Amino acid sequence: MSENLYVECLDCGYQEDYCPNEFYCPKCNGKWRIARYGENPALGKKLLERIQHRPFDLWRYIELLPIKERPDISMSEGGTPLHHAKDLGMMLGLKNLYIKDERQNPTNSFKDRQAVITMSALQKELPSLVPVEKMREVAIYGTQVIKVTASYDQTKAVAAQFAKQQTGSLYLEKGTQSVPTLEAMKTVGFEIAEQLAEKLPKEGAATPWRTPDWYFQALSGGVGAVGVMKGYRELRRMGLVDSVPKIAG
Structure with missing residues (x-):
């Protein structure tokens, strides 16, 4: 730094x-x-x-x-x-x-670059269309994976609301x-x-x-x-x- x-x-x-x-x-x-x-x-x-x-x-x-x-x-x-x-x-x-x-x-x-820099504070919510392999890769890092049956945009909205509820404890990735x-x-x-x-x-x-x-x-x-x-x-x-x-x- x-x-x-x-x-x-x-x-x-x-x-x-x-x-x-x-x-x-x-x-x-x-x-x-x-x-x-x-x-x-x-x-x-x-x-x-x-x-x-x-x-x-x-x-x-x-x-x-x-x-x-x-x-x-x-x-x-x-x-x-x-x-x-x-x-x-x-x-x-x-x-x-x-x-x-x-x-x-x-x-x-390429998203590995993004993930490693924010991983310590980041939890992911993934849409149901994400391949099982990708969900497994996220879980390998010890991350809690929450499967959301919705579109990509809807899942982002759910993630934003969830992060807002977890005041001070959850980092929301904002693209x-x-x-x-x-x-x-x-x-x-x-x-x-x-x-x-x-x-x-x-x-x-x-x-x-x-x-x-x-x-x-x-x-x-x-x-x-x-x-x-x-x-x-x-x-x-x-x-x-x-x-x-x-x-x-």
């Missing part, structure tokens, strides 16, 4: 220390709050020095995550491969098409409005920037890492794409990349 971590309200600009159990701006009651780390070239230089001796997983970027240390429950989330899709790229007329393989996370999902979730997903962008610099080195590059021209991701709530783009903007402010990609989903 960065010593300069704070959260900023995107509605009114109010800034305060980060607290995981606070979801709304105390000044304007706004829902959209974002983590800041005082990103600058000095922090970027410090990060480059430190990650040289760290494993390639999401914890190598801990200075830019809202947690103090790697938790004991971690199963080495992140660090997924970036594959050069040569055949598909040839069909599409794209010489340098790369696919980030998030299936290589512990439970075959794109959740600080830990966005911070977890930006590590996908960090990894891609590192991997692209190695796979596609740019002669005379002014920055050590490289961003793609375009970033494509399948969307549901949009958490992944929003988090990744936040990560790229942070890297640019730290002088680690020289551009932010266009995005589509």
Whole structure:
């Protein structure tokens, strides 16, 4: 965790220390709050020095995550491969098409990144349509699983009501409005920037890492794409990349 971590309200600009159990701006009651780390070239230089001796997983970027240390429950989330899709790229007329393989996370999902950062306080409620395998994966972590016979949106409403009743004891995951979730997903962008610099080195590059021209991701709530783009903007402010990609989903 960065010593300069704070959260900023995107509605009114109010800034305060980060607290995981606070979801709304105390000044304007706004829902959209974002983590800041005082990103600058000095922090970027410090990060480059430190990650040289760290494993390639999401914890190598801990200075830019809202947690103090790697938790004991971690199963080495992140660090997924970036594959050069040569055949598909040839069909599409794209010489340098790369696919980030998030299936290589512990439970075959990018959501492992989100879960591990909030797991200690998070309980899940799942709709009845969720596959048995996924429910089993959640239960493995010692989490209480409550099966709700309803649609995805209805289940979210039930979860919100349940969390509200458990005052002070239950963390409600709020998707794109959740600080830990966005911070977890930006590590996908960090990894891609590192991997692209190695796979596609740019002669005379002014920055050590490289961003793609375009970033494509399948969307549901949009958490992944929003988090990744936040990560790229942070890297640019730290002088680690020289551009932010266009995005589509």
